[in-house]
Amino acid sequence: MSDAPTPPTPPRPVVELRDVSKAYPRPDHVAVEHLDLDVAAGEILCLLGPSGCGKTTLLRLIAGFEIPDTGTVRIADQIVAGPDAWVQPDRRRIGFVFQDYALFPHLTVLQNVAFGLRRGSRAARLERAKAVMDLVGLTIFAGRYPHQLSGGQQQRVALARALAPAPAVLLLDEPFSNLDAALRGSTRDEVRQILKRTNTTAVLVTHDQEEAMTFGDRLAVMRAGHLEQAGSAETVYARPRTAFVASFLGRTNLLRGEGHGTVARTPIGDLALARPAQGQVMLSVRPESLHFRPNGNGVSVRVLQREFKGHDLTFTCQLTGSDALRLIVQTGPDCTVRVGDTVGISVTTAAIPLEPSVSSAASLGQTRPTSR
C-alpha cells in the first residue's frame, strides 16, 4: 500500500474474518462460533475438519451465500459483511468451485467459462475465456456441453469458469470428492500447479487430511464451529495443539501424564516433552515415535493386532501391567514381531503436551467422536 506509514507494515491478508459467528435455528445446520481467520495473498489455505464441523458454512460466509450473525468479513481490503455493511455475493470478486461443479447445463464449455466475464469488448472476453481454457487444458472442448464431458473435465471447466474473472479469492468446496480415487491425485496436483502459476489466493474445504496436507500451503483444522489450529502441514502434524487435532491429522497415541517441567511421568515411563508442562497433562505420541526393543528394554507390551500396509506395518499393543492402556506402533515393513509376542517398547522423540479443546467443553455432545 502506497499510503502505508513508516515503518512498513506487512501486506494485509486478502481474506480476513474477525469474530464471525453464524447460528441456525435448525439443529441440522452447523454453526460457526466467534471465529478468526486470515488468508494471505497468493496463499492456499485448506479448511479441514470432520463432516458437520462448520467448514462449508465458513466458506459460504466468505462467499456471501450466508449472512453472519456477528463479526466482520473483509475481502481485498473491503468490508463485505459486518455490523453495518453487506456486499452481495455478486459484488465480492470471489470465485466458487462447487462440489458438484454446478455447471450451466444449457451453455457450452466456452459459454460457461465466459459467463463471469462482463467487462471489455466481446473479442477481449472471448480471448480471456480462451486463455483460461488453455490454462486448464480445455481448449478442444470449447463447443461441447457439460454433460458430454467426464467428471475430471467438468471439474476443470468449473475451475476455469471461477478463475476467468480473476477473482480476489477462489473458494473451493470439496472440489475433488466427486472424482474417483485414481483421478483425484493427479487432478489435485494439476489444480495446485494452476493456482500457483496464476498466484491465486484460495480457500479449499475438505475432510480428507491427506488432501489438506498436500494441497494447502497452510491448513486450518475446524471442529464444532471452532478453529482448533492453523499452520503449515508440518507444524500442525508435528506440534498438534489439541487431542482432536492430533488424532484427526494422522493416528496418534494419547497418554495421560504428570508434567514436571521438561519431563512427564506416564504409564510408559518418563517422557521428554517438546515444551515444558506442569501437573496433569495429556500427551500425544505418534505411532512412528514408538519403537520395539527386541532385547526386552523399556515398558513391556503384548501385541494384539498386526496390519500390513505395504510400505509400513501398524501394530496394536497393550501394556502388560495393571493399566490396560493400548498403544499403536508403526514400524518398517520388515519387522518380525508377531501377534501374541511380548516385547519392550521405547519412545525416541519428545512427546507433545496438548491443551484442552476450545470446543470440547461446550459442544462435545454435537460432534461425533472421531474414531480412527
Next chain:
Amino acid sequence: MLIPALVAGIGTVVPIVYLVLRAFDADAATVARLVLRERTLLLLLNTVALTVGVLVTTTIMAVPLAWLAVRSDLRFRRLVTWLAVIPLAIPGYVVAYALIGLGGHNGLMAQLFDLTVPRPRGYWGAMIALSMYTFPYLFLNVRAALMGLDPSLEESARSLGLGGREIVRRVVLPQLRPALLAGWLVIALYVLGDFGVVALMRFEAFSYAIYLQYSAAFDRVYAAWLSLMLLAMTLGIVIAEARLLGARRYARIGSGAQRAVVVTRLGRWAPLAHGYVWLVLLASLGLPIIVLTYWMALVPPDLAAWRAVGVAFLRTASVAVPTALLATAVAIPVAYMSARVRMRGGRVIERLAYLGYAIPPVSLALAMVFFALRSAPWLYQTVPLLIAAYVIGFLALAIGPIRSAVLQVPARIEEAATSLGRRRFTAFWQVVFPVVRRPVIAATALVLMVTMKELPITFLLGPTGFTTLAVSVFSRTSEGMMAAAAPFAAAIVVFSSLFVGLLISYEGRR
C-alpha cells in the same frame, strides 16, 4: 418477485370472502330456514352417491387396465397406454353429449340398430359420463406406481412364503395406496366441481342446483350457502386424503439399483384381457368419436355452421391465450418462491393457489359474480373478470410442473451465477429459466387447453352472448339440438387431443 405472489394469494381469498359475505346477507332465521331443509339433504346425498359411484366405476376401469399395461405381456401396450390417456382431452359435457346422442328417435341406436333406447338421464347417465372421462387420472397414477414397484419386494415376500394372492393383498396393494388415494382425490374433485355433465343429465347434484338457484330462482343467498357447502365438502376430501396418506414412507429404502419390472404372461387369459381393454377404450374414447361422427354425417354442417365454429374458436382463444400467459407469469414467481426461498409465506401462497384449484368452478364463478356486483360493478360480465377467474382456478395447474422443475435444478447453479457477478433475479433468468423452459411451456399449454374447454365459469361469468366452443356445445345439447352441437364438440375434441398428444410426447422427450 414478491408482488405477483401476493396478488396470487389475495386473488384466491377474495372470492371466498365475498361468498361468505353474501351467505350472511340474510338474517339467521332465514338462513336456518333456507339451509336446513330436506332439499339440502337430498342434494348432499345425491352428490355423495354420485362421487362414490364414479370412484367405484373408475377403479374398476382403471386399475386392471393399468396392471395390464404395465405388468402383463399384453400386445400393443404402448398404444393402449396412449389411448387410455386421450379421454383427458374430451370434456365431460362432450361425453354426456355422446351418451345422450346414443338414444332418442334420431339417436345412433335407433338409426343403426332400429333400437329406440331412452336418452340417458339422471344418476346413471351422470355417473357413467363422469367415469368415462375421469378414469385416466386414476389410470395414470396407478400406472406410475406399478412401474415404480420394486420387484425384489415381491420376490422377498415370496421367499417368506406368501402366495400370489397374499402378495397382492399384503405387498402390492399397500404400495399402491398413495397412487389410489391421489387418483381418487382428483376424480372426487372433478365430480364435485363438474357442472356440464350433471346439468345435461339433469341430475340434482350441488353444482347443478347452485346454477339453478342462481339463474332460475335468483335466490342468491341459498346459492351462496350451497356453494360454501360444496367448498366445505371439497376441502373435507382434500384433508381426508392428506390424513389417510399420513407420514408413511413408500419410497424405496436402502441402496442398490432397482431392477426392471417383471412381466406376467397372460397365456390363455390374453383374449379376455384384450376384450376388457378394448371395451374400456371403446366406451371412453370410441363412443364420443363415433357419436360425433354419426351426427355430423346425419346432418352435415354447412358453411355457415363451420363459420360459427371458427368464430367461437377465436373467441375462446381470445380469453384462453391471455389466461395461459398470465397464469404462467404468476406461477413462475410462486413456484420459485415455494421451491427456493426459506420463508413461510412461500408455502402459504402456494397452498392458496391449490385452494383456488380446489374451489368448485361454479362456486368460484358465483363468488366472482358477488365480488363484481358488490365491489366492482364496472367489472361485471367483462372479459378481464373472466380471465381473472380462470387464472385463480387454474394457477395451480401451472405451478405444479414449474415447481418440480425448479426443485430439480440445484440451488448451487444460482449461487455459481451469483459468484460470477449476477444479481439473484438476473441469475434466475440467465441460468434457471433456460433449464426449466420446457416445463414452463408445458404448463402454459396445459392451462391453455383446460381454459379452451372450460364451461361453468365461462357460462356464469362471461359477457352476454360470449359463446365459446364449450358454451355452444352445452346450450345446443341441453336443448336437444344434437346435430347443431356436433361440429363445436368435434372442434374441442380435435384441439384438445392435439394438445394432450403434444404434452405426452413433450413429457416423453424429457
